[in-house]
Amino acid sequence: MQQFAGGNERFLRRYEYDDSWVIAADIGLSEDEVDVDIVGSTAIVVADTGASVTETEFELPAGDAEVGVQNGVLTITIQK
Template structure:
């Protein structure tokens, strides 16, 4: 397993785990699950978060296509196979 940690401009941490046959991205977004919408199109994740009346959108490239997405208490987990 390998582990990569990235920090964005707002210092939110994204961790990337690489396994022999899969990869996992984990980010603590600090947004309630019902205020978070994530779509995966090919190898791109599109994240839309609504905080109060403000909507923020971000997209980033994934290590591979066909990923599954879960959220739990504001933690976003995207998993895919190699």
């Protein structure tokens, strides 16, 4: 497991399993407030709270990615 904290102190965790990588970020937003695009090996996360819009990019391991947001946690699962 690797763990990173950005300038806003939100945590990003990366877990490695036998068949996949899982990246989880506590964003504290609903699915309607977050848009995630995967371009190549880059995740582009746009958060629109109505009061402000922020964009964050980070690199992903290579593979097919599946994105979900539940209870304020963004999860990206990449199959190896």
